[in-house]
Amino acid sequence: MLLVGCLRQGLAVAADLGLDLGWLTDAAWAYVSDSVWEPLIPATGQGPAYHLATAADALVELLSTLACRQHENRERTADRLAALAATGLLPADLHEMAIYYLAKAQRDLGRTEASRDGMQLVADGNGRLASAARRGLAHLARLAGDFPTTLATAQNLGWEGRHQRVLGDLWWLQGEPARAAAAYLAGRLEAEQHGKAGEAAHNQALLALAVAFIDPDQADDELDLAEQLLANLVCEDEASQSLRPPRARSWGRIGRTPVVRVRGGGSGRVSMAGMVCFRRGDRSRLIYSFRVHRGRKGEPKGFTWQDYRGLIVRAHNQLKGPIVLVWDNLRTHLMPQMKDFIAANEDWLTVFHFPSYAPDLNPQEGIWSLVKRAIGNLAAANLDHLATAVKRSLKQTQYRPHLIDGCLIGTGLTLTS
Numbered sequence: 001m002l003l004v005g006c007l008r009q010g011l012a013v014a015a016d017l018g019l020d021l022g023w024l025t026d027a028a029w030a031y032v033s034d035s036v037w038e039p040l041i042p043a044t045g046q047g048p049a050y051h052l053a054t055a056a057d058a059l060v061e062l063l064s065t066l067a068c069r070q071h072e073n074r075e076r077t078a079d080r081l082a083a084l085a086a087t088g089l090l091p092a093d094l095h096e097m098a099i100y101y102l103a104k105a106q107r108d109l110g111r112t113e114a115s116r117d118g119m120q121l122v123a124d125g126n127g128r129l130a131s132a133a134r135r136g137l138a139h140l141a142r143l144a145g146d147f148p149t150t151l152a153t154a155q156n157l158g159w160e161g162r163h164q165r166v167l168g169d170l171w172w173l174q175g176e177p178a179r180a181a182a183a184y185l186a187g188r189l190e191a192e193q194h195g196k197a198g199e200a201a202h203n204q205a206l207l208a209l210a211v212a213f214i215d216p217d218q219a220d221d222e223l224d225l226a227e228q229l230l231a232n233l234v235c236e237d238e239a240s241q242s243l244r245p246p247r248a249r250s251w252g253r254i255g256r257t258p259v260v261r262v263r264g265g266g267s268g269r270v271s272m273a274g275m276v277c278f279r280r281g282d283r284s285r286l287i288y289s290f291r292v293h294r295g296r297k298g299e300p301k302g303f304t305w306q307d308y309r310g311l312i313v314r315a316h317n318q319l320k321g322p323i324v325l326v327w328d329n330l331r332t333h334l335m336p337q338m339k340d341f342i343a344a345n346e347d348w349l350t351v352f353h354f355p356s357y358a359p360d361l362n363p364q365e366g367i368w369s370l371v372k373r374a375i376g377n378l379a380a381a382n383l384d385h386l387a388t389a390v391k392r393s394l395k396q397t398q399y400r401p402h403l404i405d406g407c408l409i410g411t412g413l414t415l416t417s
Contacts, residue, residue: 003031004399007063014056021055025094028059029128032066032097058089062098069105078105096122100129100136107140116140131158138166147174164190165203172210181210196281201229231350232319233278236311236327237364238303241375242269243386248376260377268294268383270390272371273303275315276363276404284404286367287315288394292387305338312341312349322348328362329353366407370397 010024021028052058061084069077081102084090090098103118119140122133134157141150150170157163164187171179184207191199208222245260252258274288289311293299316323327333333353342351359365374393380386397403408414 003027007031011056011060015054015060018054019056021059021091024056024059025091028063028094031063052084052087052089055089055091058084058087059094062090062094066101069101074105074108078102078109081105093127096125096127096129100133103133103136107136112140112144135162135166142170142173162187162199165199165206168203168206168210177210177213181207181214184210199281201226201281204229227322230321231279232321232323234275234315234323234325235362235364236273236275236325237362237368238271238273238330239368239371240269240271241372241386241390243380243383245378245380246372246376248373250377260379268292270383270387271302272368272390272394273307273311274364274367274394275311276367276407277315277319278408279319279321283401284408285319285401286394286398286404287311287318290387290390292383294383303332305332305335308332308338309341316348322350324350324352326352326354329356361411361413363404363407363411366410367397367404370403
């Protein structure tokens with residue numbers, strides 16, 4: 001979120017004063033490489049169709065288009081990127097970014113020739129996206145059934161282009177599982193050598209599939225290793241907040257204690273359940289659920305075991321891999337129905353419990369501290385106002401994986417502990 005704030009302020013100043021992009025170029029690459037995708041407000045405030053007059057305007061349009069491309073039609077994305085590239089306002093390396101993502105959009109639209117031309121232009125430029133463009137060229141050749149070209153391209157990708165996995169995919173499609181397995185094994189070892197845990201896990205999963213066809217007896221061992229590499233560590237906890245806000249530091253006149261008058265009455269509250277998710281090689285995630293309790297007769301006062309079951313299933317669907325869940329000894333967690341659910345899904349769900357009275361070991365507690373800090377001294381008008389503030393804080397934390405990592409560091413634990 002700090003990165004997004006700096007980009008918004010810096011781009012607004014650069015657009016107003018006609019300044020060169022300078023450090024904003026590196027910030028834009030960080031925004032894209034970290035997959036932040038928090039929307040940027042156009043500097044002119046006129047939306048994506050406004051007139052592009054400066055490099056700052058063009059960069060805002062580029063980043064806004066990339067942030068929205070998952071939610072709008074690929075035709076619309078391609079049109080915006082093509083119009084942006086035609087302006088010539090962006091410096092060379094950022095122009096390359098626009099051409100690369102335009103080529104990806106054209107590939108999705110079936111415009112193979114245009115996509116190949118764009119990918120080739122980026123690959124020939126030997127810039128930051130050159131290895132990704134060469135991988136894109138190999139993918140396009142494979143889609144066209146041009147195996148010799150695909151093979152020649154894949155062999156020149158280098159480890160940055162994940163060439164071993166691309167080669168494995170080629171041999172697999174040619175009905176050569178032994179060659180595919182050898183490529184996937186080389187890819188895993190190469191990824192481990194360069195500290196790319198996510199790539200190593202991906203290669204290992206594909207290796208297990210290939211080995212199942214050539215040596216079924218060894219397949220179980222390969223699958224076990226793939227499961228270890230792909231498993232997600234998930235820590236869960238609950239919290240609640242009433243209309244009486246947490247106390248926080250504030251400014252005040254000398255000698256006068258600041259007083260915040262709030263609605264402290266009533267039995268309503270906002271209940272939250274959250275999961276921080278970690279996997280080696282991937283960005284950390286936060287998955288949460290919350291509900292507003294208004295103190296009505298017969299209304300549940302907390303989360304039920306069905307709510308926790310739904311949260312676990314949602315985490316499994318989003319993380320797309322096995323889960324190692326660690327949570328406390330809350331009575332709801334120990335109910336027979338929850339135990340039956342865990343036993344029925346033991347193929348992807350493994351559960352451990354934190355020691356009693358050990359909140360300092362749970363990184364999710366750090367997330368609650370961030371929420372309480374964000375709503376400190378909040379004079380909420382009603383429960384809906386409070387719920388909006390809580391949701392905004394949790395949503396902002398989702399876009400800040402470094403904060404989630406900091407919560408893990410605060411416990412003194414690591415993923416290898």
